[in-house]
Amino acid sequence: MSKEKSSIQNHLNVLIVEDENIIAKDLSRIMKKFGYEVADIVVSGEEVITKAIQLRPDLIIMDVKLSGKMSGIEAADEIKKIIDIPIIYLTAYADAESIQKAKLTEPFAYIVKPFDEKVLHTSIEIAVHKHKIGKKLRERTLELEEEKKKSDVLIHNILPKQVVKELRETGWIKPREYKMVTLLFTDFQDFSTLSAQMTPNELVSELNEIFKHFDGIIDEFALEKLKIIGDSYMAGGGFPDESTDHAIRVVKAAILMQEFITERNRSSVYKWPMRLGVHSGNVVAGVIGKNKMTYDVWGTTVNIANRMESNGRVGKVNISSSTYNLVKDYCDCVFHDSLKINDKTKIDMYFVKSIK
Template identity: 40%
Template sequence: QDALKIFESANDKMGQADLLGNIGAFYYHKGDEVKALNHRLRSLRIAESINHKPGIASALSNIGSVYFMKQATQEKALRYYKMALPLCEELNDQTKIGAITVNMGNIYMRKKEYDKAQEAFDLSLKAYASNPVQIPNVYISLGDLNLQRNNYTAALKNYELALDLAKQTNHQLNIGRALGGKASVYRNMGDYKTAIGIYKQAEVINKELNAMLELEGLYDALATAYGKTGDFANAYRYQDLLTDIKDSLYNTETDKKLANIQFDFDLEKKQNEINLLTKDKSIQELELKKQQTFNTGMVVVLGLIVVLVFILYRSYRLKTKSHVLLDRKNMEIERLIRNILPAEIATELRSTGKAAPRNYEQVSVMFADFRGFTTMAEKLSPQALVTELDNYFMAFDDIIEKHGLEKIKTIGDAYMCAGGIPVADPNHIFNIVEASLEMQDFVRRNNQRQVEAGLTPWELRIGINVGPVVAGVVGKKKYAYDIWGSTVNIASRMESNGMPGQVNISSAVFELVKDRYACVYRGKIQAKNVGDIDMYLIDRKLDSTPRYIAVGDERVQEVPAKQ
């Protein structure tokens, strides 16, 4: 920062641009995406002001790298890479060409545009031909591409070549990534024992490097692989590790800050263009005024009169419509508020300006989450992913409304609702159980259509707990109705330790519903500040036909659970 002040005092624009890029790189490697993007956008702005092409190319590529880190901003990354690539080719900067094209290839691969991905990877191989440190990255990406295309022989060859090259330069991160890819080939071929062994090697390396993003993928893969072998203890262990690492990686506030920085940058560029146009227009008007005659002035006066008449007429029309528009606006505001807050809370806010928090002695809480959503997100286009998720959530909304439950919120692919609030309901626990079973039935029916269409089915986990909570409205902007307490935390644990396609309940729920529903005892989990909690799977009413559910390697007929 001291060096930057020196460059600024000397008005050395090129030095400022280069130094801002270096500061951005420092924050990027520290994992501070907001500061990295801020400094790189400042570097781009200065490089563009002096038309310094190497600085522009470097800044564009580096901004793309910040956006490349998150799935939601991949399109922005692609836009910056496409702007940087022609400049890098003009400058014959092979290192930047290799980095840009391999990242572009990975974006195209996630969009399932496999031919474009292959073309980009080929360009990267050519650019990195004499770069032994970076070329393993390309072979790893080629392995990912062939794995998605189910070409396991080619994928295994790519990963093994990447592994050999990475070992030659002792590049530990690439060694870990190549091992992870190789294990995924064996997992997809059904050889889970071999896959787990290689995944564990990759885990050791990535733990030493503290490579959080790599560990997230490994924990997800290991949880699935152990589950396939029937080793549910290890499957649950890695599922818990995955949950912990997701919490540390996902930061909504960072996403908002990145979006705001980009918006401010774009707005400033637009304002500069407007200022330039305004300046040109002023010069033209000055020249025109010198040439104006009396007749031209009269035309201007007549034009002003026409404009004035038009304004008066429009004002008259607007006044006649004002009451209708206000009524419509008030109705729309009322509808939006009732979609965000319960009716009672909305009424209290409107009449008093605030809503007091309330304690509830018994509330049922449900969490629902799709297993493997991160992997699903990589396979589907953003539009297809959001459309499918919206389809499920709209169906869930209809189901909980039918059973008199209150939707609390959605977070990513997680859905949360509660029963017995804000109005007490003696049947809330039975209503929430019925709703959970209907949600699983909807997912099963939808999965049948998915399979028939050759698509990957979605797997839903549901967890339910019951107990005391505190409920209220937080914030003074963008009101949100929420609930808190250990009851909520335990419900979340029930979901994260649940089984796809089943409803996992705590012992507190079991004691209330055991006379109406057949359950299967699953074991205990440890809950912070609570101790061991028994878990049960609940599937049907006692007066309906028994079904069979998976417990470990066996299929067990449901019976009323007993303690």
């Protein structure tokens, strides 16, 4: 056995595609001399496609002109669509047209007969190494793409779609003032007393089931979930995309939330008495934080919406006069009280009875 062995792979399987018997046998001898194994010898393009799929060789050495109707270049093109195998052309055709056609199939080498054994050996070693590196690179690229998809899902769960887009395009989020939005707050009455009756697992399971359902309602009305603070759920509409129907969408979502809780309490072991408040006004919105970014809103509107909740009643949707003026043509509402905001300001409050 010759000392000239492969440094790439001790058991490299090579499929030889050559319709000249003498050259095919010579190639087989040389492959064994290099320390490679010959998977098979075939003479036509049609046959090499079948054998490539069946044998899965590590490398194909193929003539450009073969027996049958299909050329080596055409066969290589078909193989490339099905299986990833490095191909080396070994041919007597060195004209520009043949080489250009061969290039379209992206071969790992194009060697002209009569060939030099050392050149062939080097070409094989380079082809196998290049293919191996390319495969690892493609695998790593796919891994990175999967990681990016997971990151995209995660960041879209944290930040609104439009905010993510701005962050990627500019590298930061510019705070924005919105002249009119609608905010919603929920809170469970006597939460401390109720939670004390549950195990930690029961408490988290109950809240998770409720808030997941709320998430679905928020998505249904294209609203923005802002945060959960303890047992309080905060969401709103009219930001980051401005709209004219944010108030009615928030109110409709609020009604469904209360209906869900009421229905759930009928059969659940634990009853969750919930207040819900809604207010419309101006806010400033932006992103804060470094390692854990949060999209949030600030302003008097936030405080008033929170007070709409705390001054509401269990099972009711309590809205401010500001929200009432935006939805009164679409909802049946009833006045129930006025809330003193400061020494000079009072805000009327309404319970939403139904959608017209």
